[in-house]
Amino acid sequence: MLHLRVIVPADESAEIVDHLRDAVGVTHLVVSPGAAIEPAGDLVQADVTREAADAVLDALTARGLQRRGAITMEPLDTVLSDAAVRAEKEAPGDPDDAIVWHELTGRTRDDATLSVTFLAFLTIACLLAAVGVITDSPVTVVGAMVVGPEFGPLAGIAVGLVARRADLARRSLIALMIGFPLAMVVTGLAALLGEVSGLIELSDVTAADQVDFIYQVGVFSFVVAVLAGAAGMLSLVSAKSAALVGVFISVTTVPAAGYAVVAATLGQWAVAAESAAQLAVNMVGIVLAGVGVLWAHRAVGRRRSARVG
Structure with a gap:
């Protein structure tokens, strides 16, 4: 209650x-x-x-x-x-x-706000992802997935579309459009500094065969994103936040951004493009799944109310 x-x-x-x-x-x-x-x-x-x-x-x-x-x-x-x-x-x-729509819009509005904290978490997550790629460490990549705050704005876009809250969708989109480029630029500068100083000796990003799943975009990339997005939205509407951790470590949004940056600094533009495509596929899949879950919830609620009425 x-x-x-x-x-x-x-x-x-x-x-x-x-x-x-x-x-x-x-x-x-x-x-x-x-x-x-x-x-x-x-x-x-x-x-x-x-x-x-x-x-x-x-x-x-x-x-x-x-x-x-x-x-x-x-x-x-x-x-x-x-x-x-x-x-x-x-x-x-x-x-x-x-679904308590007032609660849901309030929660997603807070999570989708462009703030110093949001930018800091996203940047740290991208840096962790880049380190995971450079060291070929899946554990570090998973850590980047958990740290990344990007699900909040993605959920905000879905809620904004279904609830017809243009302000919420716009706020969420701004957070993503500013947050990811900024985090990737900082990560790129850090990677270049590491390469110049000799700290990073990686010459071929695809040699990191333990984390190559990040840039290998395919049908199942979209399938996983949809399933994770549905699970994430269900956890939000039912106030069961524990399921969100599983969502965070299911999709390769932040890792794809980190992989793209490392590939770009090495001049491997084809791999960077594939990683960017992976990022886009995951974000689109999560938003579409969120919209679907909310529409289904709303339809069931209206049908139940009509029967009671």
Whole structure:
């Protein structure tokens, strides 16, 4: 379940309380008159099932409470209550299958924001990938996969397309279009410095036969990207973040970028182009899979709501 906390102007409190009392999937309703100081108003709290959360949030935002008051919602790890059990039974669907769109857009917006931290993680991941290629170390390449933050913007594009949030899709695209070139330039400069100083003695990038899967783009590159993207989006919509680690080490986005940079510094442009194609295939596959999962979720939710209605 999710805990809902709303600051309501005093003159609207009774109406909001009546709405929450009658709403499906809402329980543990508590009202504290005059408890809120800034912004001033009544504090209304309730626990809401995941299946009903979006409808409740839509109703509250439609009344403009996010402008005149405040709306917050957070997950509850443990709930021991017969009333909560009844609320879960009354709400159609299963909690794990429910998408809380307000939560999803908020989470992906944060992960898709171009920031110093995002750029730092992406650059470090590309550097790790380059080291993995130079040393022919699959373990280092896997480390680069885990460190890379690129799934956030890719998921943001998918959510933006399905939710018709152009701002979210644009923010995510900007993060990728600025982040990857910058990280690759820094990695390229580091690789050139290593070659000039004699630290890097690699003359043929394809000699690293333990990591050559990175640039070998093919049908299964797209298949893996689609499967990983679907798993990643499912983990986001169901709030099961543990599955994301598996997603990170399934696709060769950051490793492909690192491989392309090392190949380019050695003048192996054909290999660099293949690596860049691998990067593009993986990103497109992840976005398409994310869009597909969200569309399927939305279609199932609408069909279930129609049956209940």
